[in-house]
Amino acid sequence: MTKHPKSLPDGTRRNEASRKAILTSAFDLVGEVGFAKLSIEAIAARAGVGKQTIYRWWPSKGAVFFDAFLMLSEDQVSGYPALPDTGDLEADLKSVLRATVGELNDPRYDEPMRALTTEIVHDPELAATYAERLREPMRRLKVDRLRKAQEAGQLDAGTDLDLAVEMLWGPLLNRWLQRTEPLTVEYADLVVETALHGLSPRTQARVA
Template sequence: MTDQRRPSAGVARRSETSRRAVLTAAFELAAEVGYAKLSIEGIAARAGVGKQTIYRWWPSKGAVLFDAFLMFTAGEPGEGGGGESVEEAALPDTGDVEADLKTVMFATVDELNDPRYDRTMRALSIEIAHDADLAALYAERLNRPMRELKKRRLRAAQEAGQLAADLDLDVAVDLLWSPLLVRWLHREGPLTHEYAAALVETALRGMRP
């Protein structure tokens, strides 16, 4: 009978410790030096691992930073990608779609204004615009699942008669969230709960039956 050896628990723990060290190093360095100066060499040195360890799990510094961002803001990504599935989450549903959307939008405003994440999120936004592979990774693991969660909440409101039956839910998601992200990315004005509330109220006026 063939002896099929599996990695020991100690090896698995060391791998997980190294992975977390790499992600922490990437997140911290991106905030300290900016994305342009971020390098695999710098991440490896900060994490205390070899460059090949990083390349074994991630194809680029953008992919490392994306996993780091997920670890610090959206739950633990798995080794080499994929953490707790976004689909397992859900937007609040109290029966009041306006109140629920404001709750989510206010949380988005708070995260975008958080200085711990601001520089990293801006770096990722710029890199996603230039790196097709990273854009595809972002779409698969974060953007598409989050869009589906938003559409699911709007669909529930639609079925409850709170939104127009013929409302295009993809357009509705864009109307609600895109202005918020554009204002943040372009620094076009203060990003506040009041602005988010006005977005929700204005958008819903055009979405109701």
């Protein structure tokens, strides 16, 4: 007799369906009313669950929203692949930063990401969760890619890789947050070129 894979218990399916409904509702509501007006009551009403269900799984609306942000991002943090490594560091970094520009400029994620950034500043517990589940895993991937380039002789052996990550991604986040100038792929390319080639004048070839 052919054995069929066991299906999830009804309770597990209900819990997963409720969890997804809660997270989707939280994300959508932030886009509609902003994080400041988001409430557990509104999330529960939109998701069709009781407030106690939400509080059983999350301590605050900030925690709900953070999980919603992770769920609805294109990739789960644990599933992020390593940064591309074609052997051309400059091209690989430009590819990644161009993708970052696209994400930051995506209307569906722009305001929710701004709300999350603001909440992290004011909620130490959420900031710690963000660091553990998103910032640090992503930082390690970036550092790992730069370390491979360093080992291949494409970066100076004395380069501080953590600082290099800040120099590459920091300007994009700063321009996105301040909204003073457009965040474009051309700007991302310039950031990469400036970070890799430095600010010192290039040595001129001597004329014989």
